[in-house]
Amino acid sequence: MEYVEEGPYRFRIARRGTMRVPGLVFASRQLLRDAEKSLRQVVDVATLPGIVDASYAMPDIHWGYGFPIGGVAATDVDDGGVVSPGGVGFDISCGVRLLAADCDRRTLDPVLHSLMDGLGHVVPRGAGPGGVWPVTGRELERILRGGSRYAVEEGHGEERDLRRCEDGGAVSDADAGQVDARARERGLGQVGSLGSGNHFLEVQQVTEVYDEPVAAAFGLAADQVCVMIHCGSRGLGHQICSDHVRMMDKAMARYGITVPDRQLACAPADSPEGRAYLGAMAAAANYGRANRQLLAEAARRVFRREAGARLTLVYDVSHNLAKVETHAVDGVPRRLCVHRKGATRAFPPGHPELPEDLRSVGQPVLIPGTMGTASYVLTGVPGGGAFHSTCHGAGRVMSRHQAARTIGGEQLRARLEEDGVAVRPLSWRGLAEETPEAYKDVTEVVAASEGAGLCRKVARLVPLGVVKG
């Protein structure tokens, strides 16, 4: 793929052929090694009807279903712009929640192992069914509409939690009626579960603070213990994505839309198919949020019991979502359907949607790294490109199969324990697939994101204990 370096950490793929906009990739040359397949996807996305500005990619770009993971694309809703399930991904509303404990690492040390045992015991995880508790159809309905708000209303959390959640914990335009029987069936038995793959619950320690005042506003300080939860909407979101890809694949011809890859199946955002997907997607987003709220409550109970510590929510933000947002295009405000797939919203200071206590510092951006390295907390910056978006994680470089061939799960656990990371895996195979070597260097990804002017570093966290599917 041909591209030109037009600024620091900024590469442009010129518009040509059926591309409606150029490609704009924020990365370093090093991060773009072996990115040929995903850059092809950046070009494919640039052909979508109604796309504005550019087909963007974040520094953690890698190959995904149709759209690259690490891709951001916005379409003009009032000018035939499309919505595409592939632009969100199978794990709708996959995201991260960070909680800060009122203790530091030294206080936790003597109880770390019993704490990890406790967390390992209460966190449902792995493929297939299994949640914190089974819910009825009526409760599921409320989860799909209410997200984290439902959980808090039921006593699983505090009102303050909702102020520290993207959208106050619930996407308002959820249409539970668009979530069909099969998706509901899968969702019923997985409420409050972690899942598998790269999802995790980690106990972490803040090792570095890059910006004291912002960290303080977020509730973070050096040496502080934190809990990071990374999970999504499980089988429910997966079912919704599959169903709507199929429906849009059939509907495209009727709208006269052709795409270079069937996996880019889409429909006008303002069409029956587009609205149906957006409504179902928002319901799945609420499911993912309720999921993280319930897991946070489980962690709170264990922390209280084992360490006498309290967990305060720093923030909860998704990195797989499409949202209708208003942004200026060529100086004119437009309603855009912003697809972020493996990309995190990063509102700058002063943004009206931020809660009052974060208004002056910007939105916390939560970047999960790998079990053996680090995770980061960033913040949005003024003038951040790509519709206020930044990276979402380290980004895979090895396939799951390849990763599992380089190391055994038991061997990896021994290595991590030696490095002071307590591990509570469900399966050895699952653990091996997530070996840190399978990922890009998250520090490099974060440096590129900051260097490209998408965000600013606030704190670095390292794992003390990992609960995995």
Added chain:
DNA sequence: ATGTGC
């Protein structure tokens, strides 16, 4: 990511 692969 996923009751993991048409």
